[in-house]
């Protein structure tokens with residue numbers, strides 16, 4: 625299902641030869657068109673015809689208008705039920721392309737070739753596709769699996785550092801929720817760069833894959849992947865509303881700091897473990913200034929979280945490094961205390 629490609633892209637070519645597709649549609653954004661498509665086309669060996677579908681880069685494109693344009697282009701180009709969509713890009717492309725492919729003619733086949741660290745370790749795995757609706761993220765979508773996921777780690781060489789660091793937050797999360805050894809290895813990294821992260825990508829992907837296989841529909845253990853995301857998402861939304869968007873991983877890093885401390889306040893995790901987590905995350909991520917956000921605004925967003933039930937805020941919190949609980953409801957006092965704790969970190 626997940627294959628790491630060597631320089632000759634053998635496994636991808638074999639896959640294209642073995643299946644009888646009618647035509648190939650390669651979805652890219654302007655950056656993956658420039659940096660990744662030449663590498664793919666230079667190595668792809670197929671007699672099939674192909675078309676390039678390009679969209680502008682950015683989360684703002686992950687909407688119904690873009691989906692509609694893509695459905696129309698597929699129709700105009702007479703994509704039939706045996707057509708293949710290749711999603712070559714970050715999470716926006718794999719989410720969007722998966723959504724379009726899984727709905728066009730009630731579903732045609734697609735593969736993901738993720739090109740950001742976040743999409744390699746997280747977004748391309750797990751079968752969730754989707755688009756944003758108004759300012760709500762991933763409001764409309766499908767559960768649909770790619771035929772295959774092909775990883776070519778060298779694509780990361782052109783990725784901006786901030787994007788690499790954003791994806792690294794999800795890797796740290798995977799270690800924290802499920803695999804202490806993975807976390808221990810990641811925090812050995814002193815200088816965060818492509819060379820340092822590549823050896824750890826496969827372990828991180830496997831963690832996500834295993835969690836998803838155990839609980840595809842997010843009834844139980846898949847919820848642990850939301851560690852750091854309850855407070856993280858709220859802050860991500862507020863930054864967006866203010867006109868200062870931050871990267872998802874930056875928000876998750878901040879969220880993991882708050883939620884590690886929250887776990888300590890709720891007596892779930894030892895002070896020592898929570899401090900170790902916080903200090904290590906701080907080594908990689910600059911402080912995020914949340915002084916403009918009011919407690920009430922953050923709480924209002926927390927109450928709106930998709931994971932909630934019965935109007936209670938459900939957290940996924942660590943009980944130790946490598947173990948995570950879910951559907952945990954915290955006291956309002958402790959939630960506010962964890963935000964207060966984060967604000968004080970700026971003075972330290």
Ligand SMILES: NC(=O)c1ccc[n+]([C@@H]2O[C@H](COP(=O)([O-])OP(=O)(O)OC[C@H]3O[C@@H](n4cnc5c(N)ncnc54)[C@H](O)[C@@H]3O)[C@@H](O)[C@H]2O)c1
Nearest residue numbers: 655659681714715716739740742743746747752779782783
């Ligand atoms: N489906 C899921 O389970 C899941 C999980 C996590 C995140 N997501 C989604 O993923 C999206 C975020 O993904 P992302 O961080 O990859 O964002 P992205 O797709 O916007 O990529 C980030 C930026 O990097 C550029 N880029 C991509 N590959 C590059 C390369 N190799 N070299 C140079 N530039 C490159 C892109 O053009 C873009 O500007 C969000 O929409 C989020 O909702 C989905």
Ligand SMILES: [Zn+2]
Nearest residue numbers: 794853872876
């Ligand atoms: Zn995330």
